[in-house]
Amino acid sequence: MKFGTKALHAGIEPDPTTGAIMTPIFQTSTYVQEYPGVHKGYAYARGKNPTRTALENNIAALENGQHALCFSSGMGAVDAVIKLLKPGDEVITGDDIYGGSYRMFSKIYEPFGIKFHYINLYDAENIKSYINANTKLIWAETPTNPTLKIVDIAAVSAIAKANNLLLAIDNTFASPYLQNPLDMGADIVMHSATKYLGGHSDVVMGVLITNEKALHERLAFILNSCGANPGPMDCFLVIRGIKTLHLRMKAHCENGKAVAHYLRNHPKIGKVYWPGFEDAAGHEIAKKQMRDFGGMVSFTLKGDDFEAAMRFATNVHIFTLAESLGGVESLVNHPATMTHASIPKEEREKAGVVDGLLRLSVGVEDVEDLIADIEQALAKV
Numbered sequence: 463m464k465f466g467t468k469a470l471h472a473g474i475e476p477d478p479t480t481g482a483i484m485t486p487i488f489q490t491s492t493y494v495q496e497y498p499g500v501h502k503g504y505a506y507a508r509g510k511n512p513t514r515t516a517l518e519n520n521i522a523a524l525e526n527g528q529h530a531l532c533f534s535s536g537m538g539a540v541d542a543v544i545k546l547l548k549p550g551d552e553v554i555t556g557d558d559i560y561g562g563s564y565r566m567f568s569k570i571y572e573p574f575g576i577k578f579h580y581i582n583l584y585d586a587e588n589i590k591s592y593i594n595a596n597t598k599l600i601w602a603e604t605p606t607n608p609t610l611k612i613v614d615i616a617a618v619s620a621i622a623k624a625n626n627l628l629l630a631i632d633n634t635f636a637s638p639y640l641q642n643p644l645d646m647g648a649d650i651v652m653h654s655a656t657k658y659l660g661g662h663s664d665v666v667m668g669v670l671i672t673n674e675k676a677l678h679e680r681l682a683f684i685l686n687s688c689g690a691n692p693g694p695m696d697c698f699l700v701i702r703g704i705k706t707l708h709l710r711m712k713a714h715c716e717n718g719k720a721v722a723h724y725l726r727n728h729p730k731i732g733k734v735y736w737p738g739f740e741d742a743a744g745h746e747i748a749k750k751q752m753r754d755f756g757g758m759v760s761f762t763l764k765g766d767d768f769e770a771a772m773r774f775a776t777n778v779h780i781f782t783l784a785e786s787l788g789g790v791e792s793l794v795n796h797p798a799t800m801t802h803a804s805i806p807k808e809e810r811e812k813a814g815v816v817d818g819l820l821r822l823s824v825g826v827e828d829v830e831d832l833i834a835d836i837e838q839a840l841a842k843v
């Protein structure tokens with residue numbers, strides 16, 4: 463089956479008791495047992511819920527995986543992966559990962575005795591010098607947030623396999639429509655389903671996908687033990703969102719491309735970050751591992767001026783000022799004061815997150831209107 467057909471149908475069956483074509487919202491905490499310990503596979507809804515099962519089977523298919531688990535948020539999913547580790551273990555991760563992941567690693571898990579190396583992952587060879595007997599996991603994100611750098615998943619996977627390390631890829635920015643890391647050797651794929659999978663800015667959820675049964679079982683044990691399970695209504699919303707994932711992603715990619723090119727030719731703009739530019743760092747790898755370049759575009763105003771960035775962010779009318787991304791509506795975000803405020807300024811700037819940087823989540827509106835909106839806001843800068 464091709465992607466769009468899977469998005470609609472994989473794992474989704476009409477309800478056998480009523481024929482309802484949409485997966486019902488099983489708003490229940492527990493399930494009746496015929497005899498102590500004898501049930502239909504569902505005992506208590508922290509562990510399993512039929513609405514969640516349908517969504518998990520659907521997402522697993524989209525990532526070409528055997529198993530998926532849904533969590534109450536993307537961070538809940540990240541947390542479950544780190545809980546595979548123990549004190550003394552070491553993790554190699556990127557130097558411009560999602561701000562919330564950095565905050566969890568540095569503020570929650572470093573005090574528990576897990577060591578994180580925040581390094582340049584864009585040169586896969588650089589990873590080798592950080593590997594020692596305690597290294598257990600490589601946590602990578604590609605494209606990265608917000609400067610859209612590209613990690614070569616196949617190259618990093620080869621290093622992980624040679625050294626017996628787990629490789630987890632945060633695939634949120636690409637979505638399964640653009641990139642399938644399990645096919646390139648990753649052990650775990652993570653998504654914040656809050657973003658493109660849900661797609662309508664109305665739900666917070668996370669997901670982990672793997673092909674390895676034993677790993678899936680350990681993660682399912684962590685989910686059931688620690689309780690970051692999503693509610694059935696949220697699962698329903700993501701099932702519904704995914705039905706149009708392929709249509710939305712096509713529009714996000716087209717609009718992202720048009721906006722990136724418009725910005726690049728504008729005299730008030732400094733740098734434009736979009737992996738589709740032929741001269742973008744990582745463009746060749748992006749072309750190899752992604753089907754298209756996505757709807758995220760970041761840029762700086764000439765001079766990296768904080769005031770100019772503020773003027774742009776407060777003068778757009780169709781783009782709205784908000785954290786998050788991947789919804790149908792276009793958003794603008796100022797990483798330094800919003801999504802990346804928890805990262806110390808010095809480290810932020812090393813990763814290119816300067817005060818004049820803005821990040822656009824280009825939505826699915828008519829692109830002429832989006833460009834006109836950018837044009838009039840730039841005129842006020």
Ligand SMILES: *Cc1c(COP(=O)(O)O)cnc(C)c1O
Nearest residue numbers: 535536537560632634654656667
């Ligand atoms: C949003 C996001 C997360 C966290 O997900 P939540 O659903 O907000 O908890 C993790 N990684 C990336 C790349 C994200 O964009």
